[in-house]
Amino acid sequence: MNIGDKDNICTKDMPTTCSSAMLADYWSPFDATVVDLLRQSGAGIIGKANCDEFGMGSLNVHSIYGPVVNPAFPTDDIRSAGGSSGGSAAAVAAGLCNAALGTDTGGSVRLPASYCGVVGLKPSYGMLSRWGVVSFADSLDCVGVLAKDVDIAHRVFNTLSKYDGQDSTSASPETREKAQRACEEHMQSWRSRRDLAGLRIGVPQEYFPASLSPASVDGVREMLRALRERGATLVPVSLPNTPYALSAYYVLASAEASSNLARYDGVQYGSYIAITAMCLHVRPTPHQIGTPASTYALSRTQGFGREVKKRILLGTYALSADAFDNYFLQAQRLRNLIRQDFRDVFLVPDPLLLSHSPASVDGVHALVHPSAVQTAPPLPDTNVISEGDSLGAYVQDILTVPASLAGLPAVSVPARGKNKQGPVGVSIVGQWGCEAMILEIARVIEGSVA
Numbered sequence: 012m013n014i015g016d017k018d019n020i021c022t023k024d025m026p027t028t029c030s031s032a033m034l035a036d037y038w039s040p041f042d043a044t045v046v047d048l049l050r051q052s053g054a055g056i057i058g059k060a061n062c063d064e065f066g067m068g069s070l071n072v073h074s075i076y077g078p079v080v081n082p083a084f085p086t087d088d089i090r091s092a093g094g095s096s097g098g099s100a101a102a103v104a105a106g107l108c109n110a111a112l113g114t115d116t117g118g119s120v121r122l123p124a125s126y127c128g129v130v131g132l133k134p135s136y137g138m139l140s141r142w143g144v145v146s147f148a149d150s151l152d153c154v155g156v157l158a159k160d161v162d163i164a165h166r167v168f169n170t171l172s173k174y175d176g177q178d179s180t181s182a183s184p185e186t187r188e189k190a191q192r193a194c195e196e197h198m199q200s201w202r203s204r205r206d207l208a209g210l211r212i213g214v215p216q217e218y219f220p221a222s223l224s225p226a227s228v229d230g231v232r233e234m235l236r237a238l239r240e241r242g243a244t245l246v247p248v249s250l251p252n253t254p255y256a257l258s259a260y261y262v263l264a265s266a267e268a269s270s271n272l273a274r275y276d277g278v279q280y281g282s283y284i285a286i287t288a289m290c291l292h293v294r295p296t297p298h299q300i301g302t303p304a305s306t307y308a309l310s311r312t313q314g315f316g317r318e319v320k321k322r323i324l325l326g327t328y329a330l331s332a333d334a335f336d337n338y339f340l341q342a343q344r345l346r347n348l349i350r351q352d353f354r355d356v357f358l359v360p361d362p363l364l365l366s367h368s369p370a371s372v373d374g375v376h377a378l379v380h381p382s383a384v385q386t387a388p389p390l391p392d393t394n395v396i397s398e399g400d401s402l403g404a405y406v407q408d409i410l411t412v413p414a415s416l417a418g419l420p421a422v423s424v425p426a427r428g429k430n431k432q433g434p435v436g437v438s439i440v441g442q443w444g445c446e447a448m449i450l451e452i453a454r455v456i457e458g459s460v461a
């Protein structure tokens with residue numbers, strides 16, 4: 012199988028630049044565990060895919076290589092491929108590969124999948140190894156899979172879903188087993204039949220904001236109809252803390268990014284000379300080299316792009332003594348409430364808790380909601396990205412960040428309807444470790460709408 016690799020997942024035979032001037036000349040001495048597992052399975056890594064710098068962005072416009080154009084649209088209608096794994100989604104949509112690796116911190120696999128009309132799986136947090144994946148926000152980062160169809164996504168996931176002792180956040184074999192048992196027990200009620208009778212699907216009311224485009228509403232409606240026709244029971248549910256998820260995400264992700272990216276000083280990490288030569292087209296003068304502090308300042312000023320620098324500043328502030336209680340701690344509290352919202356509606360118990368009484372009989376096996384509030388927007392002019400564009404980009408993640416904060420698996424599947432606005436994705440979210448369940452539902456939906 013031919014597989015593309017996002018440019019923040021290390022390969023020893025190709026550069027890993029994170030689409031950043033800071034790592035423009037970086038070649039890893041080793042393969043990431045996920046790349047290694049793919050190669051061992053006989054897959055060929057066909058190349059590295061463009062992305063937003065260090066995974067920060069929703070439109071794949073923040074990259075030293077320029078933006079990614081969405082191949083699902085005609086050439087006279089230039090649209091964003093979504094971000095940050097836009098290159099991976101576009102490569103699959105354009106038929107360059109059967110699948111591609113991406114990373115998803117707050118929606119970076121599901122959003123581009125939705126915009127480009129491909130399948131995008133963000134596994135449970137800790138399910139796929141992150142050894143050799145360049146860190147953005149460690150408590151949220153997941154390796155994900157973009158694929159032509161659900162079956163390929165599932166096969167790639169099965170190849171990669173292994174405990175890795177080199178990654179301290181990799182879920183233990185015991186936790187995996189516990190989750191698998193709970194999930195299979197619940198699937199038995201409906202999987203043995205050809206239809207989905209017995210499956211309870213939650214439709215969360217908070218995932219239908221006023222800003223939802225008519226195309227997205229139609230896409231979800233179509234999927235829900237397909238599920239009902241197959242015998243599933245649709246249950247309206249509420250996840251009341253959803254409206255706070257986006258703010259909590261951007262505080263936490265930026266705080267972790269500011270800490271993670273502190274290592275790029277142009278001396279130990281990141282190449283000062285390469286950055287200077289690339290950006291200024293000159294060799295640095297002895298004066299520029301100056302003190303260690305001026306070396307760090309020059310490297311970081313020139314090596315990072317605008318969006319990354321913005322997040323470092325925001326995150327550093329959120330972690331400062333003045334702001335810590337009001338921003339960082341509050342965001343952590345919200346994250347706990349958001350996690351609890353999901354626990355309250357799922358029938359499958361949370362395997363990460365020692366004891367957890369799952370939702371009563373009116374709970375649900377999985378949730379279905381639109382992946383994005385709109386279809387792929389026109390590509391903004393990267394030379395004149397305004398603050399408004401930047402906030403607009405953050406809002407693209409509004410429906411994907413809750414599952415990220417809760418560490419839950421979610422898969423975005425294309426809804427039918429080659430409408431003029433382009434592809435629409437619909438997401439299925441399950442309890443931690445229930446990838447098999449959400450992929451099984453996705454397969455049925457895919458079959459129904461094909």
Ligand SMILES: NC(=O)C[C@H](N)C(=O)O
Pocket residue numbers: 066067068069094095114115116117118119120264408
């Ligand atoms: N990395 C991600 O999941 C993308 C998210 N839009 C962000 O900029 O943080």
